[in-house]
Amino acid sequence: MNPDELTRRVQGDAKFAAAMAEQIMRGGKADPELRQFLAMTLAQAQPALLERSAEVLLRNADVHARQQAFDLLSSLPxxxxxxxxxxxxxxxxxxxxxxxxxxxxxxxxxxxxxxxxxxxxxxxxxxxxxxxxxxxxxxxxxxxxxxxxxxxxxxxxxxxxxxxxxxxxxxxxxxxxxxxxxRSPETKSQLLGLCFDPQADPQVRAEAMSALQSFRLTSDEAIRLAPLEQQLAAAAP
Missing domain, CATH: 1.25.10.10 (Leucine-rich Repeat Variant)
Known part of the structure; x- marks a missing residue:
């Protein structure tokens, strides 16, 4: 059965669609790949049924099932x-x-x-x-x-x-x-501090450097940042 045929069957066979929804509502007990396939099919053929399935999962005592509910809802039209x-x-x-x-x-x-x-x-x-x-x-x-x-x-x-x-x-x-x-002076000061903090995470320093391009820098700040910008660029993967 190809995807189009499956979609048509789900649209025309309420029991078959309900069985698919039941598999989804098993939450953490369902195979992840199977659940994703079923969700994609129901999203196209029976979106209201998929939404109701997600609502059931949201009330599940298993936290993983509640997390999965939002994946289902995100797949709706x-x-x-x-x-x-x-x-x-x-x-x-x-x-x-x-x-x-x-x-x-x-x-x-x-x-x-x-x-x-x-x-x-x-x-x-x-x-x-x-x-x-x-x-x-x-x-x-x-x-x-x-x-x-x-x-x-x-x-x-x-x-x-x-x-x-x-x-x-x-x-x-x-x-x-x-x-x-x-673009406040206080936020700019924090970003400058992150840039010059050798203990800060490299990605944080790089992001702070990039963000400072949106701020109005003094000439002294720009001069201090120039060699650091080159250093961070050279260290980037």
Whole structure:
């Protein structure tokens, strides 16, 4: 049976489609490759059924199943709407940091944050998660925050993230600061500090150097950065 024939059968055979959905709703017990294939088929033939399957997984006690739910929702024809509703619920009720990070990642990737910029409750949650003990959740929260909150209130959170101990969080904060249009002297000072910190992660230093191109530098700052820029460029893989 070729893909087109399978799609037509799923569209015309409710029991067959339900059996596919049942396989998906097994969560962590299902074979990952099989689940992905079934999800792609249902996304084309029975998107409403796939969305209901994801909703079931979101209520599963297994955190891996809840994480998989966002992968399913992201495969739907209109992911922003589906992901946004599920992610908002997860942000308010989910207790597992990895599942929260997955929800935020899916939300950003789907573009669903665009409809949530005026949701103050969600913005407050993102600010709280930006201080989580889990680095993945901190990273995703920082990246999501500047899409959900375009006010100047995000700068303190981003500056905190620039000083994070996890390089991935720092890199996310650098990108977020640039995307948010933050060009304050305080942020510039932090970026300069990262550039000249020999203990900083090489990628963090390189990203900070790149970000500083968007700032107005003094002549002294530009002179100090010139040899460092050459050094970092030579060390780049």
């Amino acid at each position: 209109d992911p922003p709407k589906a992901v946004a509703a599920a992610a908002r619920q997860a942000l308010l009720t989910e207790g597992n940091p990895q599942a929260l990070a997955n929800a935020l990642e899916a939300l950003r990737a789907s573009g669903g944050l665009a409809s949530m910029r005026t949701d103050e409750a969600m913005v407050q949650q993102l600010r709280q998660y930006a201080s989580s003990t889990d680095p993945q959740l901190r990273r995703e929260s920082v990246a999501a925050l500047i899409q959900a909150d375009r006010t100047g209130a995000v700068e303190p959170v981003l500056r905190q993230a620039l000083a994070d101990t996890d390089p991935s969080v720092q890199v996310a904060a650098i990108g977020a600061a640039i995307d948010a249009g933050i």
